[in-house]
Amino acid sequence: MIWNEAKECMSRDEMTHLQSTRLVKLVDRLYHDVAFYRKKMQDMGIEPGDIKGVEDITKLPFTTKDDLRDNYPFGLFAVPESQVVRVHASSGTTGKPTVVGYTRKDIDMWKECVTRVLSMANIGRDDKVQVSYGYGLFTGGLGLHYGVENLGAMVVPISTTNSKKQLTLMEDFGSTAIACTPSYLLHLMEVIEEEGVRDKLKLKSVICGAEPWTDQMRSKIEEGLKVKAYDIYGLSEIMGPGVAADCEYHKGLHIYEDHFLPEIVNSNTLEPVAEGEEGELVITTLTKEAFPLIRYRTKDLTSINYDKCECGRTLARISRFTGRSDDMLIIRGVNVYPSQIETALLEVEETKPHYLIIVDRIDNLDTIEVWVEVEDKFFSDEIRKLENLTKKIGYTLKQAIGLQVKVKLVEPRTLERTEGKAVRVVDKRVIL
Numbered sequence: 001m002i003w004n005e006a007k008e009c010m011s012r013d014e015m016t017h018l019q020s021t022r023l024v025k026l027v028d029r030l031y032h033d034v035a036f037y038r039k040k041m042q043d044m045g046i047e048p049g050d051i052k053g054v055e056d057i058t059k060l061p062f063t064t065k066d067d068l069r070d071n072y073p074f075g076l077f078a079v080p081e082s083q084v085v086r087v088h089a090s091s092g093t094t095g096k097p098t099v100v101g102y103t104r105k106d107i108d109m110w111k112e113c114v115t116r117v118l119s120m121a122n123i124g125r126d127d128k129v130q131v132s133y134g135y136g137l138f139t140g141g142l143g144l145h146y147g148v149e150n151l152g153a154m155v156v157p158i159s160t161t162n163s164k165k166q167l168t169l170m171e172d173f174g175s176t177a178i179a180c181t182p183s184y185l186l187h188l189m190e191v192i193e194e195e196g197v198r199d200k201l202k203l204k205s206v207i208c209g210a211e212p213w214t215d216q217m218r219s220k221i222e223e224g225l226k227v228k229a230y231d232i233y234g235l236s237e238i239m240g241p242g243v244a245a246d247c248e249y250h251k252g253l254h255i256y257e258d259h260f261l262p263e264i265v266n267s268n269t270l271e272p273v274a275e276g277e278e279g280e281l282v283i284t285t286l287t288k289e290a291f292p293l294i295r296y297r298t299k300d301l302t303s304i305n306y307d308k309c310e311c312g313r314t315l316a317r318i319s320r321f322t323g324r325s326d327d328m329l330i331i332r333g334v335n336v337y338p339s340q341i342e343t344a345l346l347e348v349e350e351t352k353p354h355y356l357i358i359v360d361r362i363d364n365l366d367t368i369e370v371w372v373e374v375e376d377k378f379f380s381d382e383i384r385k386l387e388n389l390t391k392k393i394g395y396t397l398k399q400a401i402g403l404q405v406k407v408k409l410v411e412p413r414t415l416e417r418t419e420g421k422a423v424r425v426v427d428k429r430v431i432l
Helices: 012-033 035-043 054-059 065-070 104-120 139-151 163-173 182-195 215-225 338-345 383-401
Strands: 086-089 099-102 128-131 154-156 177-180 205-208 228-235 240-246 253-255 260-265 279-285 296-302 329-331 334-336 351-362 365-374 406-410 425-427
Touching: 012 035, 012 054, 012 279, 054 260, 099 104, 104 139, 104 228, 104 240, 128 139, 128 163, 139 154, 139 240, 163 182, 177 182, 182 205, 182 215, 182 351, 205 215, 215 228, 215 338, 228 253, 329 351, 329 365, 334 338, 338 351, 338 365, 338 383, 365 383, 383 406
Parallel strands: 128 154, 128 177, 177 205, 205 228, 351 425, 365 406
Antiparallel strands: 086 099, 228 240, 240 253, 260 279, 279 296, 329 334, 351 365
16 A cells, blocks of 8 residues: 555656755755754855755765764754654663654654555554554654554554563454564564464564564564564654655665655765665655754665665665664674674574674684574484584574684573564673
8 A cells, every 4th residue: 555645656856856845945944043054064165055956965964973962952953942842862872862853743744654654564544553662762652653543543552561461462452463673573473372372363464673684584574473574664863763664575665755865875985876786874854843964874784776666656765774884793804794694593494583692802812602592393402413503503604704603502582582672792892
């Protein structure tokens, strides 16, 4: 289903014209209303009149998360605080949180974008959507909540709670869709199997986001729950969930270009890369009122494709993320992304999709160890069988990342489960 055909299926020329009109207005407004951007542009010798359309986007300055933290809490707001009806914030686990503000119009735009996502996932007015993202300052819960209501479907705002309660309401209410992190959904799958209630559930669609996941994990979820799984992308600095999502063809995530102007740049040179070439996703918010951003560096690595999709949408598609430029691990001079390890592990049928990567430095040499859970039916007391499985996994990982990896097999349900974002990497190195 297509929620807003006029915007999701417009021609490339129409989209470029719309983006250009909105970009010109945005730059003029930020120059006059936000001291941070005015100084940035003045330092670069740029005035609003120099920006005629999207072709001039590279003349504008980048914005980083450090800029947001340096202007904490409300220094980048482009409207008076009296017009801000809601704020959200990141967790701030690596420093000051990034605070985002919304006007009433911003909230309406957000609802519209999330409703498009739900329609992509074949969710309609007759569905019951269990929102199992966290509510509060995190954008996930309320973002999906308002989108479901805007669609006219029934929202079950259960948030994050114990898994058995999730299943009880899922069964009793007849929930047909659930929105949560992919790692938490994998945990729910285990509980569903333990309780033997799969045939009692009416789930048909799952919407997963807030953390990276692979196509192999999607297949595992779809096979295990007999559902269709959809990827949703967002980040609190830009809006929250609903910046982009994939359709039933799963050939990239449609980014809502009428609101978010995407670029792909080389992370090192910050120069644009060719269409289809991988780089860092940069987003300019074209329509946000309270907290608009110019050329925000997301750190997410992807590529972009402007071809019309089989679903009929003409929106640009970004490929599934290969990782983040700031999540890349450099092990003995080799670049390693956690997603590479996850993809390799899911090729081994004996393993569960729960793992932990431990990086350390011993005698001035980087080491990498992967703890991975073994499927119940393959876990054995026979040392030889476990040794053979360890060697198999080690070989698979070496082929994937080009490094020798120490593998530790752990019993099923040993690694910590979380209702939020899963912790996949522990880096114990101390760089002196």
